[in-house]
Amino acid sequence: MKSQAIIIGGSAGAFNTILSILGQLDKRINIPIVIVLHRLKNTTSSFETILQRNTHYTVKEIEDKEQMRNGMLYTAPADYHVLLEEDYTFSLDVSELVNFSRPSIDVTFESFSAVLKEKCCGILLSGSNHDGAKGLKIMAENKGNTIIQDCNEAEFANMPNAAKTLYDQHKELNTTNIINILNNECY
Amino acid sequence: MITLKELDELLFTIKKQFDYDFSDYSKASMLRRIHRFMDIHAMKNAVDLKFELINNPAVFQNFINEIVVNVSEFFRDPSFFKSLQQKVFPYLESYPKINIWSAGCSFGEETYSLNILLKENNLYAKTRIYATDISSNAIERSRKGIYDNTNFKEYTKNYYECGGKESLNDYFVSDPRHSMIHSEFKQNILFSNHNLVADGVFKECQLILCRNVLIYFNSNLQNKALELFYQSLPIHGFLAIGKKESLRFSSVYENFKEIDREEKIYQKIK
Numbered sequence: 209m210k211s212q213a214i215i216i217g218g219s220a221g222a223f224n225t226i227l228s229i230l231g232q233l234d235k236r237i238n239i240p241i242v243i244v245l246h247r248l249k250n251t252t253s254s255f256e257t258i259l260q261r262n263t264h265y266t267v268k269e270i271e272d273k274e275q276m277r278n279g280m281l282y283t284a285p286a287d288y289h290v291l292l293e294e295d296y297t298f299s300l301d302v303s304e305l306v307n308f309s310r311p312s313i314d315v316t317f318e319s320f321s322a323v324l325k326e327k328c329c330g331i332l333l334s335g336s337n338h339d340g341a342k343g344l345k346i347m348a349e350n351k352g353n354t355i356i357q358d359c360n361e362a363e364f365a366n367m368p369n370a371a372k373t374l375y376d377q378h379k380e381l382n383t384t385n386i387i388n389i390l391n392n393e394c395y
Numbered sequence: 396m397i398t399l400k401e402l403d404e405l406l407f408t409i410k411k412q413f414d415y416d417f418s419d420y421s422k423a424s425m426l427r428r429i430h431r432f433m434d435i436h437a438m439k440n441a442v443d444l445k446f447e448l449i450n451n452p453a454v455f456q457n458f459i460n461e462i463v464v465n466v467s468e469f470f471r472d473p474s475f476f477k478s479l480q481q482k483v484f485p486y487l488e489s490y491p492k493i494n495i496w497s498a499g500c501s502f503g504e505e506t507y508s509l510n511i512l513l514k515e516n517n518l519y520a521k522t523r524i525y526a527t528d529i530s531s532n533a534i535e536r537s538r539k540g541i542y543d544n545t546n547f548k549e550y551t552k553n554y555y556e557c558g559g560k561e562s563l564n565d566y567f568v569s570d571p572r573h574s575m576i577h578s579e580f581k582q583n584i585l586f587s588n589h590n591l592v593a594d595g596v597f598k599e600c601q602l603i604l605c606r607n608v609l610i611y612f613n614s615n616l617q618n619k620a621l622e623l624f625y626q627s628l629p630i631h632g633f634l635a636i637g638k639k640e641s642l643r644f645s646s647v648y649e650n651f652k653e654i655d656r657e658e659k660i661y662q663k664i665k
C-alpha cells in the first residue's frame with residue numbers, strides 16, 4: 209500500500225543523513241515528509257534554511273491545526289510534540305517530555321500510525337537515546353513501512369539499536385538503500 | 396487501549412452523563428491523555444474505563460484533572476514576556492485600572508510570571524488578574540502557589556532572558572524542596588473555574604493571555620474561544636496566544652492587528 213506520509217525521526221548524528229536522503233530523493237516524489245529532530249528549546253536555528261537548500265520540497269515548521277499537504281516538508285517545532293488528526297491536520301502538544309524529549313519521536317510515530325495505519329513510512333536514524341523505538345514498533349504492528357538506519361553506519365547506534373531490540377522486523381538499511389527504497393516505493 | 400472510534404463513543408457518553416463536552420477537543424491529544432489515564436489506573440479497555448467513570452464520581456473528577464495538560468513553566472518563551480513588556484505594557488499604563496484575563500492558567504506559573512513583571516513595571520497596583528482554568532485541581536494548586544525547586548534553575552534563566560532585573564528567588568519563600576510565591580503576588584489575582592467550551596464572557600479585560608490551550612481544541616472550538624476573547628476585549632485591547640497557535644483560521648482574524656507576529660500578540664482594532 210502506498211504511503212501517505214514519510215516520518216523521519218533523528219537525534220545526535222542524524223542531520224547529515226537527513227540532508228543526504230533529501231538531496232537524492234526522486235524529484236517526482238511529493239508525499240508529505242515530517243521530520244522530528246531533537247533540538248534545543250528557545251534557540252532559533254538555521255535548521256529549516258539548511259534543509260530548504262537541499263530539497264525540492266517546501267520546508268516549513270509546523271503550526272497548530274495546519275493541513276498536511278503534498279510537496280511540503282514539515283519540521284517539528286522545538287518544545288512541542290507533534291500529533292496527527294483524522295482530517296490530516298497537525299496538532300501540537302506541550303504535555304510531559306517523553307524519553308526526556310519534546311518533540312518526542314515515539315509520540316509522533318504513534319499518533320501518525322493511529323491515523324494512517326499501513327499508509328505511512330517511518331524512518332529512525334542515528335541518536336544516543338531510546339526515543340522512537342516504541343513508536344516504530346507500533347507502526348510496524350499497524351503494517352506501516354518501518355526502516356531503521358544501519359547500526360554500523362549510524363554515528364550513534366543507540367536509537368536504531370533500541371528499535372531493533374524491541375522489534376526485529378524493521379528493515380535495517382544504510383543511507384544509500386534508504387534512498388533507493390523511498391525512490392522505488394514512494395513514487 | 397482504545398481506538399479513535401471508541402473515543403468518539405466515550406466522549407459522547409461523557410457529554411450526556413456529566414455535561415462536559417470534549418467532542419471538539421483534539422482527538423489525537425485526547426487519545427494520548429486517555430491512554431495515559433488508563434495506564435495509571437490499570438484499566439485495560441474502553442469498557443473498563445466507561446464503567447469506572449459512570450459508577451465512581453471521584454474517578455470522573457480525577458479524569459478531568461488528568462486528561463487536560465497542565466504542563467507549564469515560569470516565563471515560558473522568555474521572548475514573549477520580553478515583547479509583552481516592550482509592546483503592550485506602555486499601552487496599559489494609560490488606563491486608570493487594568494483587568495487581565497489569564498485563561499487556562501494551569502498551576503499559576505504564567506499568571507505569577509506576569510504579575511512579577513507587572514510589579515517590576517509599576518503596573519501592579521492598578522491591575523486585577525482573573526486567572527481561570529477548567530480543572531479544579533489546577534485552580535487549587537494555583538491558589539497555593541507552591542512549586543518544586545527542581546525547575547528553578549530554568550525559571551531563573553527564563554526570567555533573565557525576558558529582561559528581569561531582580562533575583563527571582565526573592566519573590567519566593569523556599570524550603571529545600573519547594574518554593575512558595577510571596578503572598579503579595581496573590582492579592583490582586585482571582586483564581587476561578589471557567590470552562591472555555593461552555594462558559595461565557597465575565598468581565599471586560601484589556602489584556603487576555605491564552606497560551607498553549609487552543610492547541611488542545613479543533614479549529615471549530617478554537618474559533619469559538621477566540622470569539623469569546625474578542626467579546627471580552629475593548630477596542631485596542633490585547634490578545635496573546637501560544638507561539639505556535641494561529642488566528643488565521645478564525646472568524647475574528649480581520650478584527651485584530653498584529654503587534655508581534657513571532658510572539659503572537661494581537662490588538663483588537665474593530
Ligand SMILES: C[S@@+](CC[C@H](N)C(=O)[O-])C[C@H]1O[C@@H](n2cnc3c(N)ncnc32)[C@H](O)[C@@H]1O
Pocket residue numbers: 302463464465466467468471498499500501502505527528529530533589590591592605606607608611
Ligand atoms: C498547557 S496548559 C497552558 C498553561 C500556560 N498557559 C502556558 O502556556 O504555559 C493548558 C491549560 O488549559 C486548560 N484547559 C483545557 N481545556 C480548557 C477549557 N475548556 N477551559 C479552560 N481551560 C482549559 C488546562 O486545564 C491546562 O491547565
